Amino acid sequence: MLTKDIIMAELSDLEQEYRSFMVEHFADWRLWAEASQRMSDGEQVQEAEIPPALVTEYRFMEVVLEMEAAGTFDWANPKLRAVFAEVAQSSFYKTWGELIARISLRLARIAGVQTLIEIGAGRGNLTGIMLDQRGDTSGQPNLIITDANPVVLENMQKLTETYSQVSLETFLWDIRNMPSQELRALVHQPCLLYERASIVYATIPAIENLARVADLVVFGDYFNNTGRLYAYDEIAKRIGVQPLFYDDIRPVLEQHFKDHFLFDIRAQKEIDLPNTTLLIAWK
Numbered sequence: 015m016l017t018k019d020i021i022m023a024e025l026s027d028l029e030q031e032y033r034s035f036m037v038e039h040f041a042d043w044r045l046w047a048e049a050s051q052r053m054s055d056g057e058q059v060q061e062a063e064i065p066p067a068l069v070t071e072y073r074f075m076e077v078v079l080e081m082e083a084a085g086t087f088d089w090a091n092p093k094l095r096a097v098f099a100e101v102a103q104s105s106f107y108k109t110w111g112e113l114i115a116r117i118s119l120r121l122a123r124i125a126g127v128q129t130l131i132e133i134g135a136g137r138g139n140l141t142g143i144m145l146d147q148r149g150d151t152s153g154q155p156n157l158i159i160t161d162a163n164p165v166v167l168e169n170m171q172k173l174t175e176t177y178s179q180v181s182l183e184t185f186l187w188d189i190r191n192m193p194s195q196e197l198r199a200l201v202h203q204p205c206l207l208y209e210r211a212s213i214v215y216a217t218i219p220a221i222e223n224l225a226r227v228a229d230l231v232v233f234g235d236y237f238n239n240t241g242r243l244y245a246y247d248e249i250a251k252r253i254g255v256q257p258l259f260y261d262d263i264r265p266v267l268e269q270h271f272k273d274h275f276l277f278d279i280r281a282q283k284e285i286d287l288p289n290t291t292l293l294i295a296w297k
């Protein structure tokens with residue numbers, strides 16, 4: 015039976031590595047919070063003022079404010095897409111993705127997991143990292159990659175061409191809905207579900223649907239653990255990205271899982287970052 019002590023004994027080196035990275039990388043996050051307020055107030059803010067770790071956030075906000083001023087928000091705007099592509103290549107995103115994959119694989123091993131599910135896989139950045147980390151697939155749990163958007167099917171096709179040895183199944187799943195019988199038929203228990211930055215779009219009620227198939231979850235997502243919001247959060251809200259408060263998530267997890275914890279709580283508290291980025295729950 016899993017406990018937090020057993021899990022942390024398995025993951026303590028990863029926690030220490032990630033904590034050091036986060037504390038150094040996001041040390042100056044408040045400079046960005048203040049700058050985003052000034053941008054929101056209509057002031058000109060130069061990119062040089064922004065801590066390097068948060069420059070892509072600045073570019074994102076710049077494009078969103080520009081579109082707002084023009085009167086239309088468009089997810090397909092080429093400048094916005096370029097910023098998203100940049101985010102996906104950032105050192106934080108790479109470190110975060112590797113952490114999610116490494117934790118998932120280690121937990122899968124100690125829990126005897128038979129199926130891994132990724133949700134919200136989108137362009138396959140996290141899937142690619144998982145495939146790199148996973149290596150030789152013989153004797154490994156089966157891997158099911160899902161997203162609400164059918165483009166995931168094409169993206170996974172491209173990925174499997176790159177990783178010729180890979181075996182994975184692809185499935186459409188809007189996690190605001192219960193998993194279909196068809197999907198459930200592919201899942202062998204115990205099942206570990208992992209993700210990055212998709213619950214923030216699907217929002218908290220989706221967690222109940224995830225718990226219907228998963229015995230363990232690794233959520234790489236932004237959960238606000240201080241209750242404080244900043245100008246950049248308010249701008250994100252205006253384009254439909256709602257902040258998710260850990261205080262609202264906790265009761266849902268308590269209802270559906272035996273236990274859970276915020277893996278990066280020490281880093282979050284050390285620099286008073288508003289968001290945590292990794293949560294583990296199990297039944």
Ligand SMILES: C[S@@+](CC[C@H](N)C(=O)[O-])C[C@H]1O[C@@H](n2cnc3c(N)ncnc32)[C@H](O)[C@@H]1O
Nearest residue numbers: 134135136139140162163188189210212215216
């Ligand atoms: C920011 S992208 C993250 C992509 C990928 N997880 C990664 O880290 O590279 C968000 C993804 O969440 C997916 N998503 C948003 N709402 C969803 C929902 N209700 N059900 C399933 N996926 C969803 C989007 O289609 C998109 O692919």
